[in-house]
Amino acid sequence: MLLSIAIGQLEIIPGRPDLNTKAMLAMIQQARNSHIPVIVFPELSIPGYLIGDLWEQQAFLRDCESFGRQIIQASQDICVVFGNIAVDWEKIGDDGRVRKYNACFTAQNGKLIQGNYPYPFRIKTLQPNYREFDESRHFYDCRKLAIDLGTTIDSLLEPVEINLAGNIIRLGCLLCEDGWSDDYSVKPIGVLAKKGVDLFVNISSSPFTLGKNSKRNRVFSKQARETSTPIIYVNNVGIQNNGKTVYVFDGCSCLYDCSGNITANCQPFTDTLQYFSVNIYQDMPAQPPIKIAEDDTIANIYQAIIYGISKFLSATAINKIVIGVSGGIDSAVCAALFSDILPRDQILLANMPSKFNSGLTRNLAEQLAKNLGCLYTVIPIEESVNYTIRQIEDTPILNQHTQQTLSLHISSFNCENIQARDRSARILAALASAFGGAFTCNANKSELSVGYSTFYGDLAGFLAPLADLWKHQVYELARYINNIHPRPLIPAEVFQIPPSAELSVEQDIHSGKGDPLIYDYHDYLFRAFMEYWNRVTPEEILSWYLQGTLEENLHCQPGLIKKIFPTADLFIFDLERWWIQYSGLAVAKRIQAPPVLAVSRRAYGFDHRESQRIPYFSLKYYELKKLLLNKNYPDK
């Protein structure tokens, strides 16, 4: 039997059950008009997913239930599968609040299908509590319910039987993580398959992560193949955030046939209603397989960032942007990205030179503005910075005890930070408010990792769109942007100058000086600290260094380490310096950083829980260090 299924890959507005329901009702109507017998919506399609502690507002829960009833009522002549919060007002969760389930509802002809289940909905079996997820904070899972009811998960898990013109179709309802059971002792798909399933439906709310779709396709294909059962995967689009980190949702809903091939799919980042045909009751593919492109390229990053920025602007009702442009690569990429989103006269680029800024970078900033066709202004900071230095140094400070006065001295380092703050907190913030918009934070992930930025200076902004990209990815993105436009937007010389903050004579680009970061190495080192599933510490780094496998383990250029660090002393000095920054002051800076737009497998913010602590080196690290320095490796 060939079954048509409508996939409601809708854009979910988190915390707006009214708007989401309205969109769902329209899709249901459309599918019914097209005589499609089944429509499937994503996980938590009514409330949204990343909504913080909104789950603790009972008024919100009641509304989600109420809108859920509207969907159920709308299921006349169509079967609707959708995600919503399910509340058991008679029971409590572990927190003493009313008990909530992340649930999958199946409605037909105005009624929910219950079967033998204790509730007229199915609840999520596996709840992720890693990365940005913290479902156990809010939802009661199937494992707890089984203990509570004195039964087992296996006996609780049952397919949902729907009747389509006399044909009984057994749906295996899965909620997102239920399909990712590799690391769990419970395997919902296996349990359900044994009980007899004609079609698995995985409703998800799964944020975009570089390369995640490819992984999902491998995992889900295998499940379809092993159970000889097709799987429909339905994911939402839109953006949702947990405050510090903004996630884009790419949708990419698709159909895996019983052989594990993808035979239909929805376009990424597209709010769409689409109809899939799936073969039920027979192990035969309905359609030829589709080739899905890998999703870990710079093109995917570009698409995710453009989508994320656009949606973030709509969500915050900001449509005018000020960007400080230095002539360097980060601000150039930031400006180019926004110019692909907003009308050019709603983007104001500001160059804010001091005496340390070279004529070259000033010209590059201007050239960039011309290429982009944005509004452009030059606001020097020399006078104001001097004014601040004089004011601080010349104003007497009175010691109330001794009645003596003292005065403070502004060092060259203090002066660097004064410049950075003058640019952001004095000029960009004032420009933005007068312009009627917001200003961006152009920081990248390498800088954010070690706090190479100034509080209330270049760390400030309403959104940090590049803060989940390592420096080398910023360059890659810049090249990509230049390639997809008729002529390059970012001037060629921006790629050639050494990265530099140009805040002192020590950072003169003409003498080749610049940032203290050696991105070819540090990008990869910090990535190992931060992104690896088992976080890498200096212990592993030294151990790999000793074994000669460091470049291999970091996936950076072979031979690089020896070139940068002629001696082990220098290598260790550098490692300790950045580890202390990474786990020390940089944490304080990240606490006050703007929201980060996430694309990687771990972005700063909620997916990287951290605390201000005294940095720590492990016991074995000290052993290895001693060994290395005694050996005088690698000179010996």
Place this chain on the structure above:
Amino acid sequence: MLLSIAIGQLEIIPGRPDLNTKAMLAMIQQARNSHIPVIVFPELSIPGYLIGDLWEQQAFLRDCESFGRQIIQASQDICVVFGNIAVDWEKIGDDGRVRKYNACFTAQNGKLIQGNYPYPFRIKTLQPNYREFDESRHFYDCRKLAIDLGTTIDSLLEPVEINLAGNIIRLGCLLCEDGWSDDYSVKPIGVLAKKGVDLFVNISSSPFTLGKNSKRNRVFSKQARETSTPIIYVNNVGIQNNGKTVYVFDGCSCLYDCSGNITANCQPFTDTLQYFSVNIYQDMPAQPPIKIAEDDTIANIYQAIIYGISKFLSATAINKIVIGVSGGIDSAVCAALFSDILPRDQILLANMPSKFNSGLTRNLAEQLAKNLGCLYTVIPIEESVNYTIRQIEDTPILNQHTQQTLSLHISSFNCENIQARDRSARILAALASAFGGAFTCNANKSELSVGYSTFYGDLAGFLAPLADLWKHQVYELARYINNIHPRPLIPAEVFQIPPSAELSVEQDIHSGKGDPLIYDYHDYLFRAFMEYWNRVTPEEILSWYLQGTLEENLHCQPGLIKKIFPTADLFIFDLERWWIQYSGLAVAKRIQAPPVLAVSRRAYGFDHRESQRIPYFSLKYYELKKLLLNKNYPDK
């Protein structure tokens, strides 16, 4: 039998197993020298508790194990009960990483006591996942283990038997939340008691929360009484943070005898080794009961904040502080607090007047500095603010398309924010770095609730010590500070002037104008939004307003609402205005706010998960609003 037990109420340094172990070894040695047969340390005493994702570093886990072995080896002639992370390297957790348990170890004569348990340690049964806790992110709990082993929690839970000179004592080992089982279907104390326990030991790492000790004493007393078994409660001191929120740990370790009376206790916020005597085998108290004071007074707040600031300064190695003093109450309290901690010449108070600042508040700032004996300076911002306005307004902006120039206008509102940023990001930050220290954020919880503060302005700082206090609590704290000093530190007039930012003529204190917040009401309204266990929304507020129970439910002054809002229209206008701020722009500001020192039952940060969203009003809210406005209540 009268048993002596040493309580190691130590200051735990989070993420420093080396330092914690050293302190524990010293206490073990001291207890042994005093011939005390048992010593008990807090939960996770080796690694610390709030350490973010440090649990994902295997090097760190190995060190915790290694230091744990040192403690075990040191248990010669003494029984040591301590908390540590326990790693099962052969198994995985739900996240695919190595499996970790939050565990209680009991060691004697160099060996761990295992009994019939599957591991030579006991693991936590109940893991909190509410408030600032997210244990399921990292630890595998007893419920999952029971399912995994195909057994039940009840059969897993077993007392630990220790042999003291031939006497077998059955310890009921509990980890923190195990003693707070009211909302859980599993009750570890009840299960253990049935199996026979001579003494319960609850090892905890429990952050201070106003009034929590009183609640614990009620809960734990009841448990001791109902099981006729004494309970030893051991908690650590020190501070730990999860980035955005800094928690103080008050210790307050104590002994509940078999009648539920507290017969011995450790002083709050004190790193101490103390010996308790407990009656084993007989239902007879060993000592007369002690009266424990309630812990929800302003004195407790003062103590917690002073402790928190002091420890935060040590942890961040900051010993010089700059505080902007306006003559208002918040900055005065902040300055007074720091002057109770640091030498007066390490505190620099800066008054930064503009033309909008009254002579009165300038004088009050100076008077405060004199009273405190701190360093004092006056740095006017009039010139620099005017410079910024002129620079922004006079610098042409080029439209690259039309080649026309435009210019921006600075509104009065823009100018307010320019002043605030000029003070913090230009002056205070520069002063702090030149002075060699940091500057404070003086924001209170009322302001933080609705974003009544300027990004990179008064929202900036290294720590916000008052940000968990409502405005009325700031006044209360000010009075308390004045009372505990030989003569008042905060000038009397500071209490009398209306709270005002003095950023425009609209905020002139002499005409009685000032903040748009009516603290007598809004403090209580925002507290209901934010702190109530079931978060209050405008729906409940309107419903209470209609019922005439609003003041009662908010715990504010009776009759207040009608006095402030003569009509329902005005009431609703105000409610919507602040709800939109609270759930809208204020979220963006909190994302970039400094760390908050927590004292209340919910502080901003990790205990208040939130996302930037479009504010939402519930269906019933709109119904009630319609009802109210039609009724023209309460004028009709």
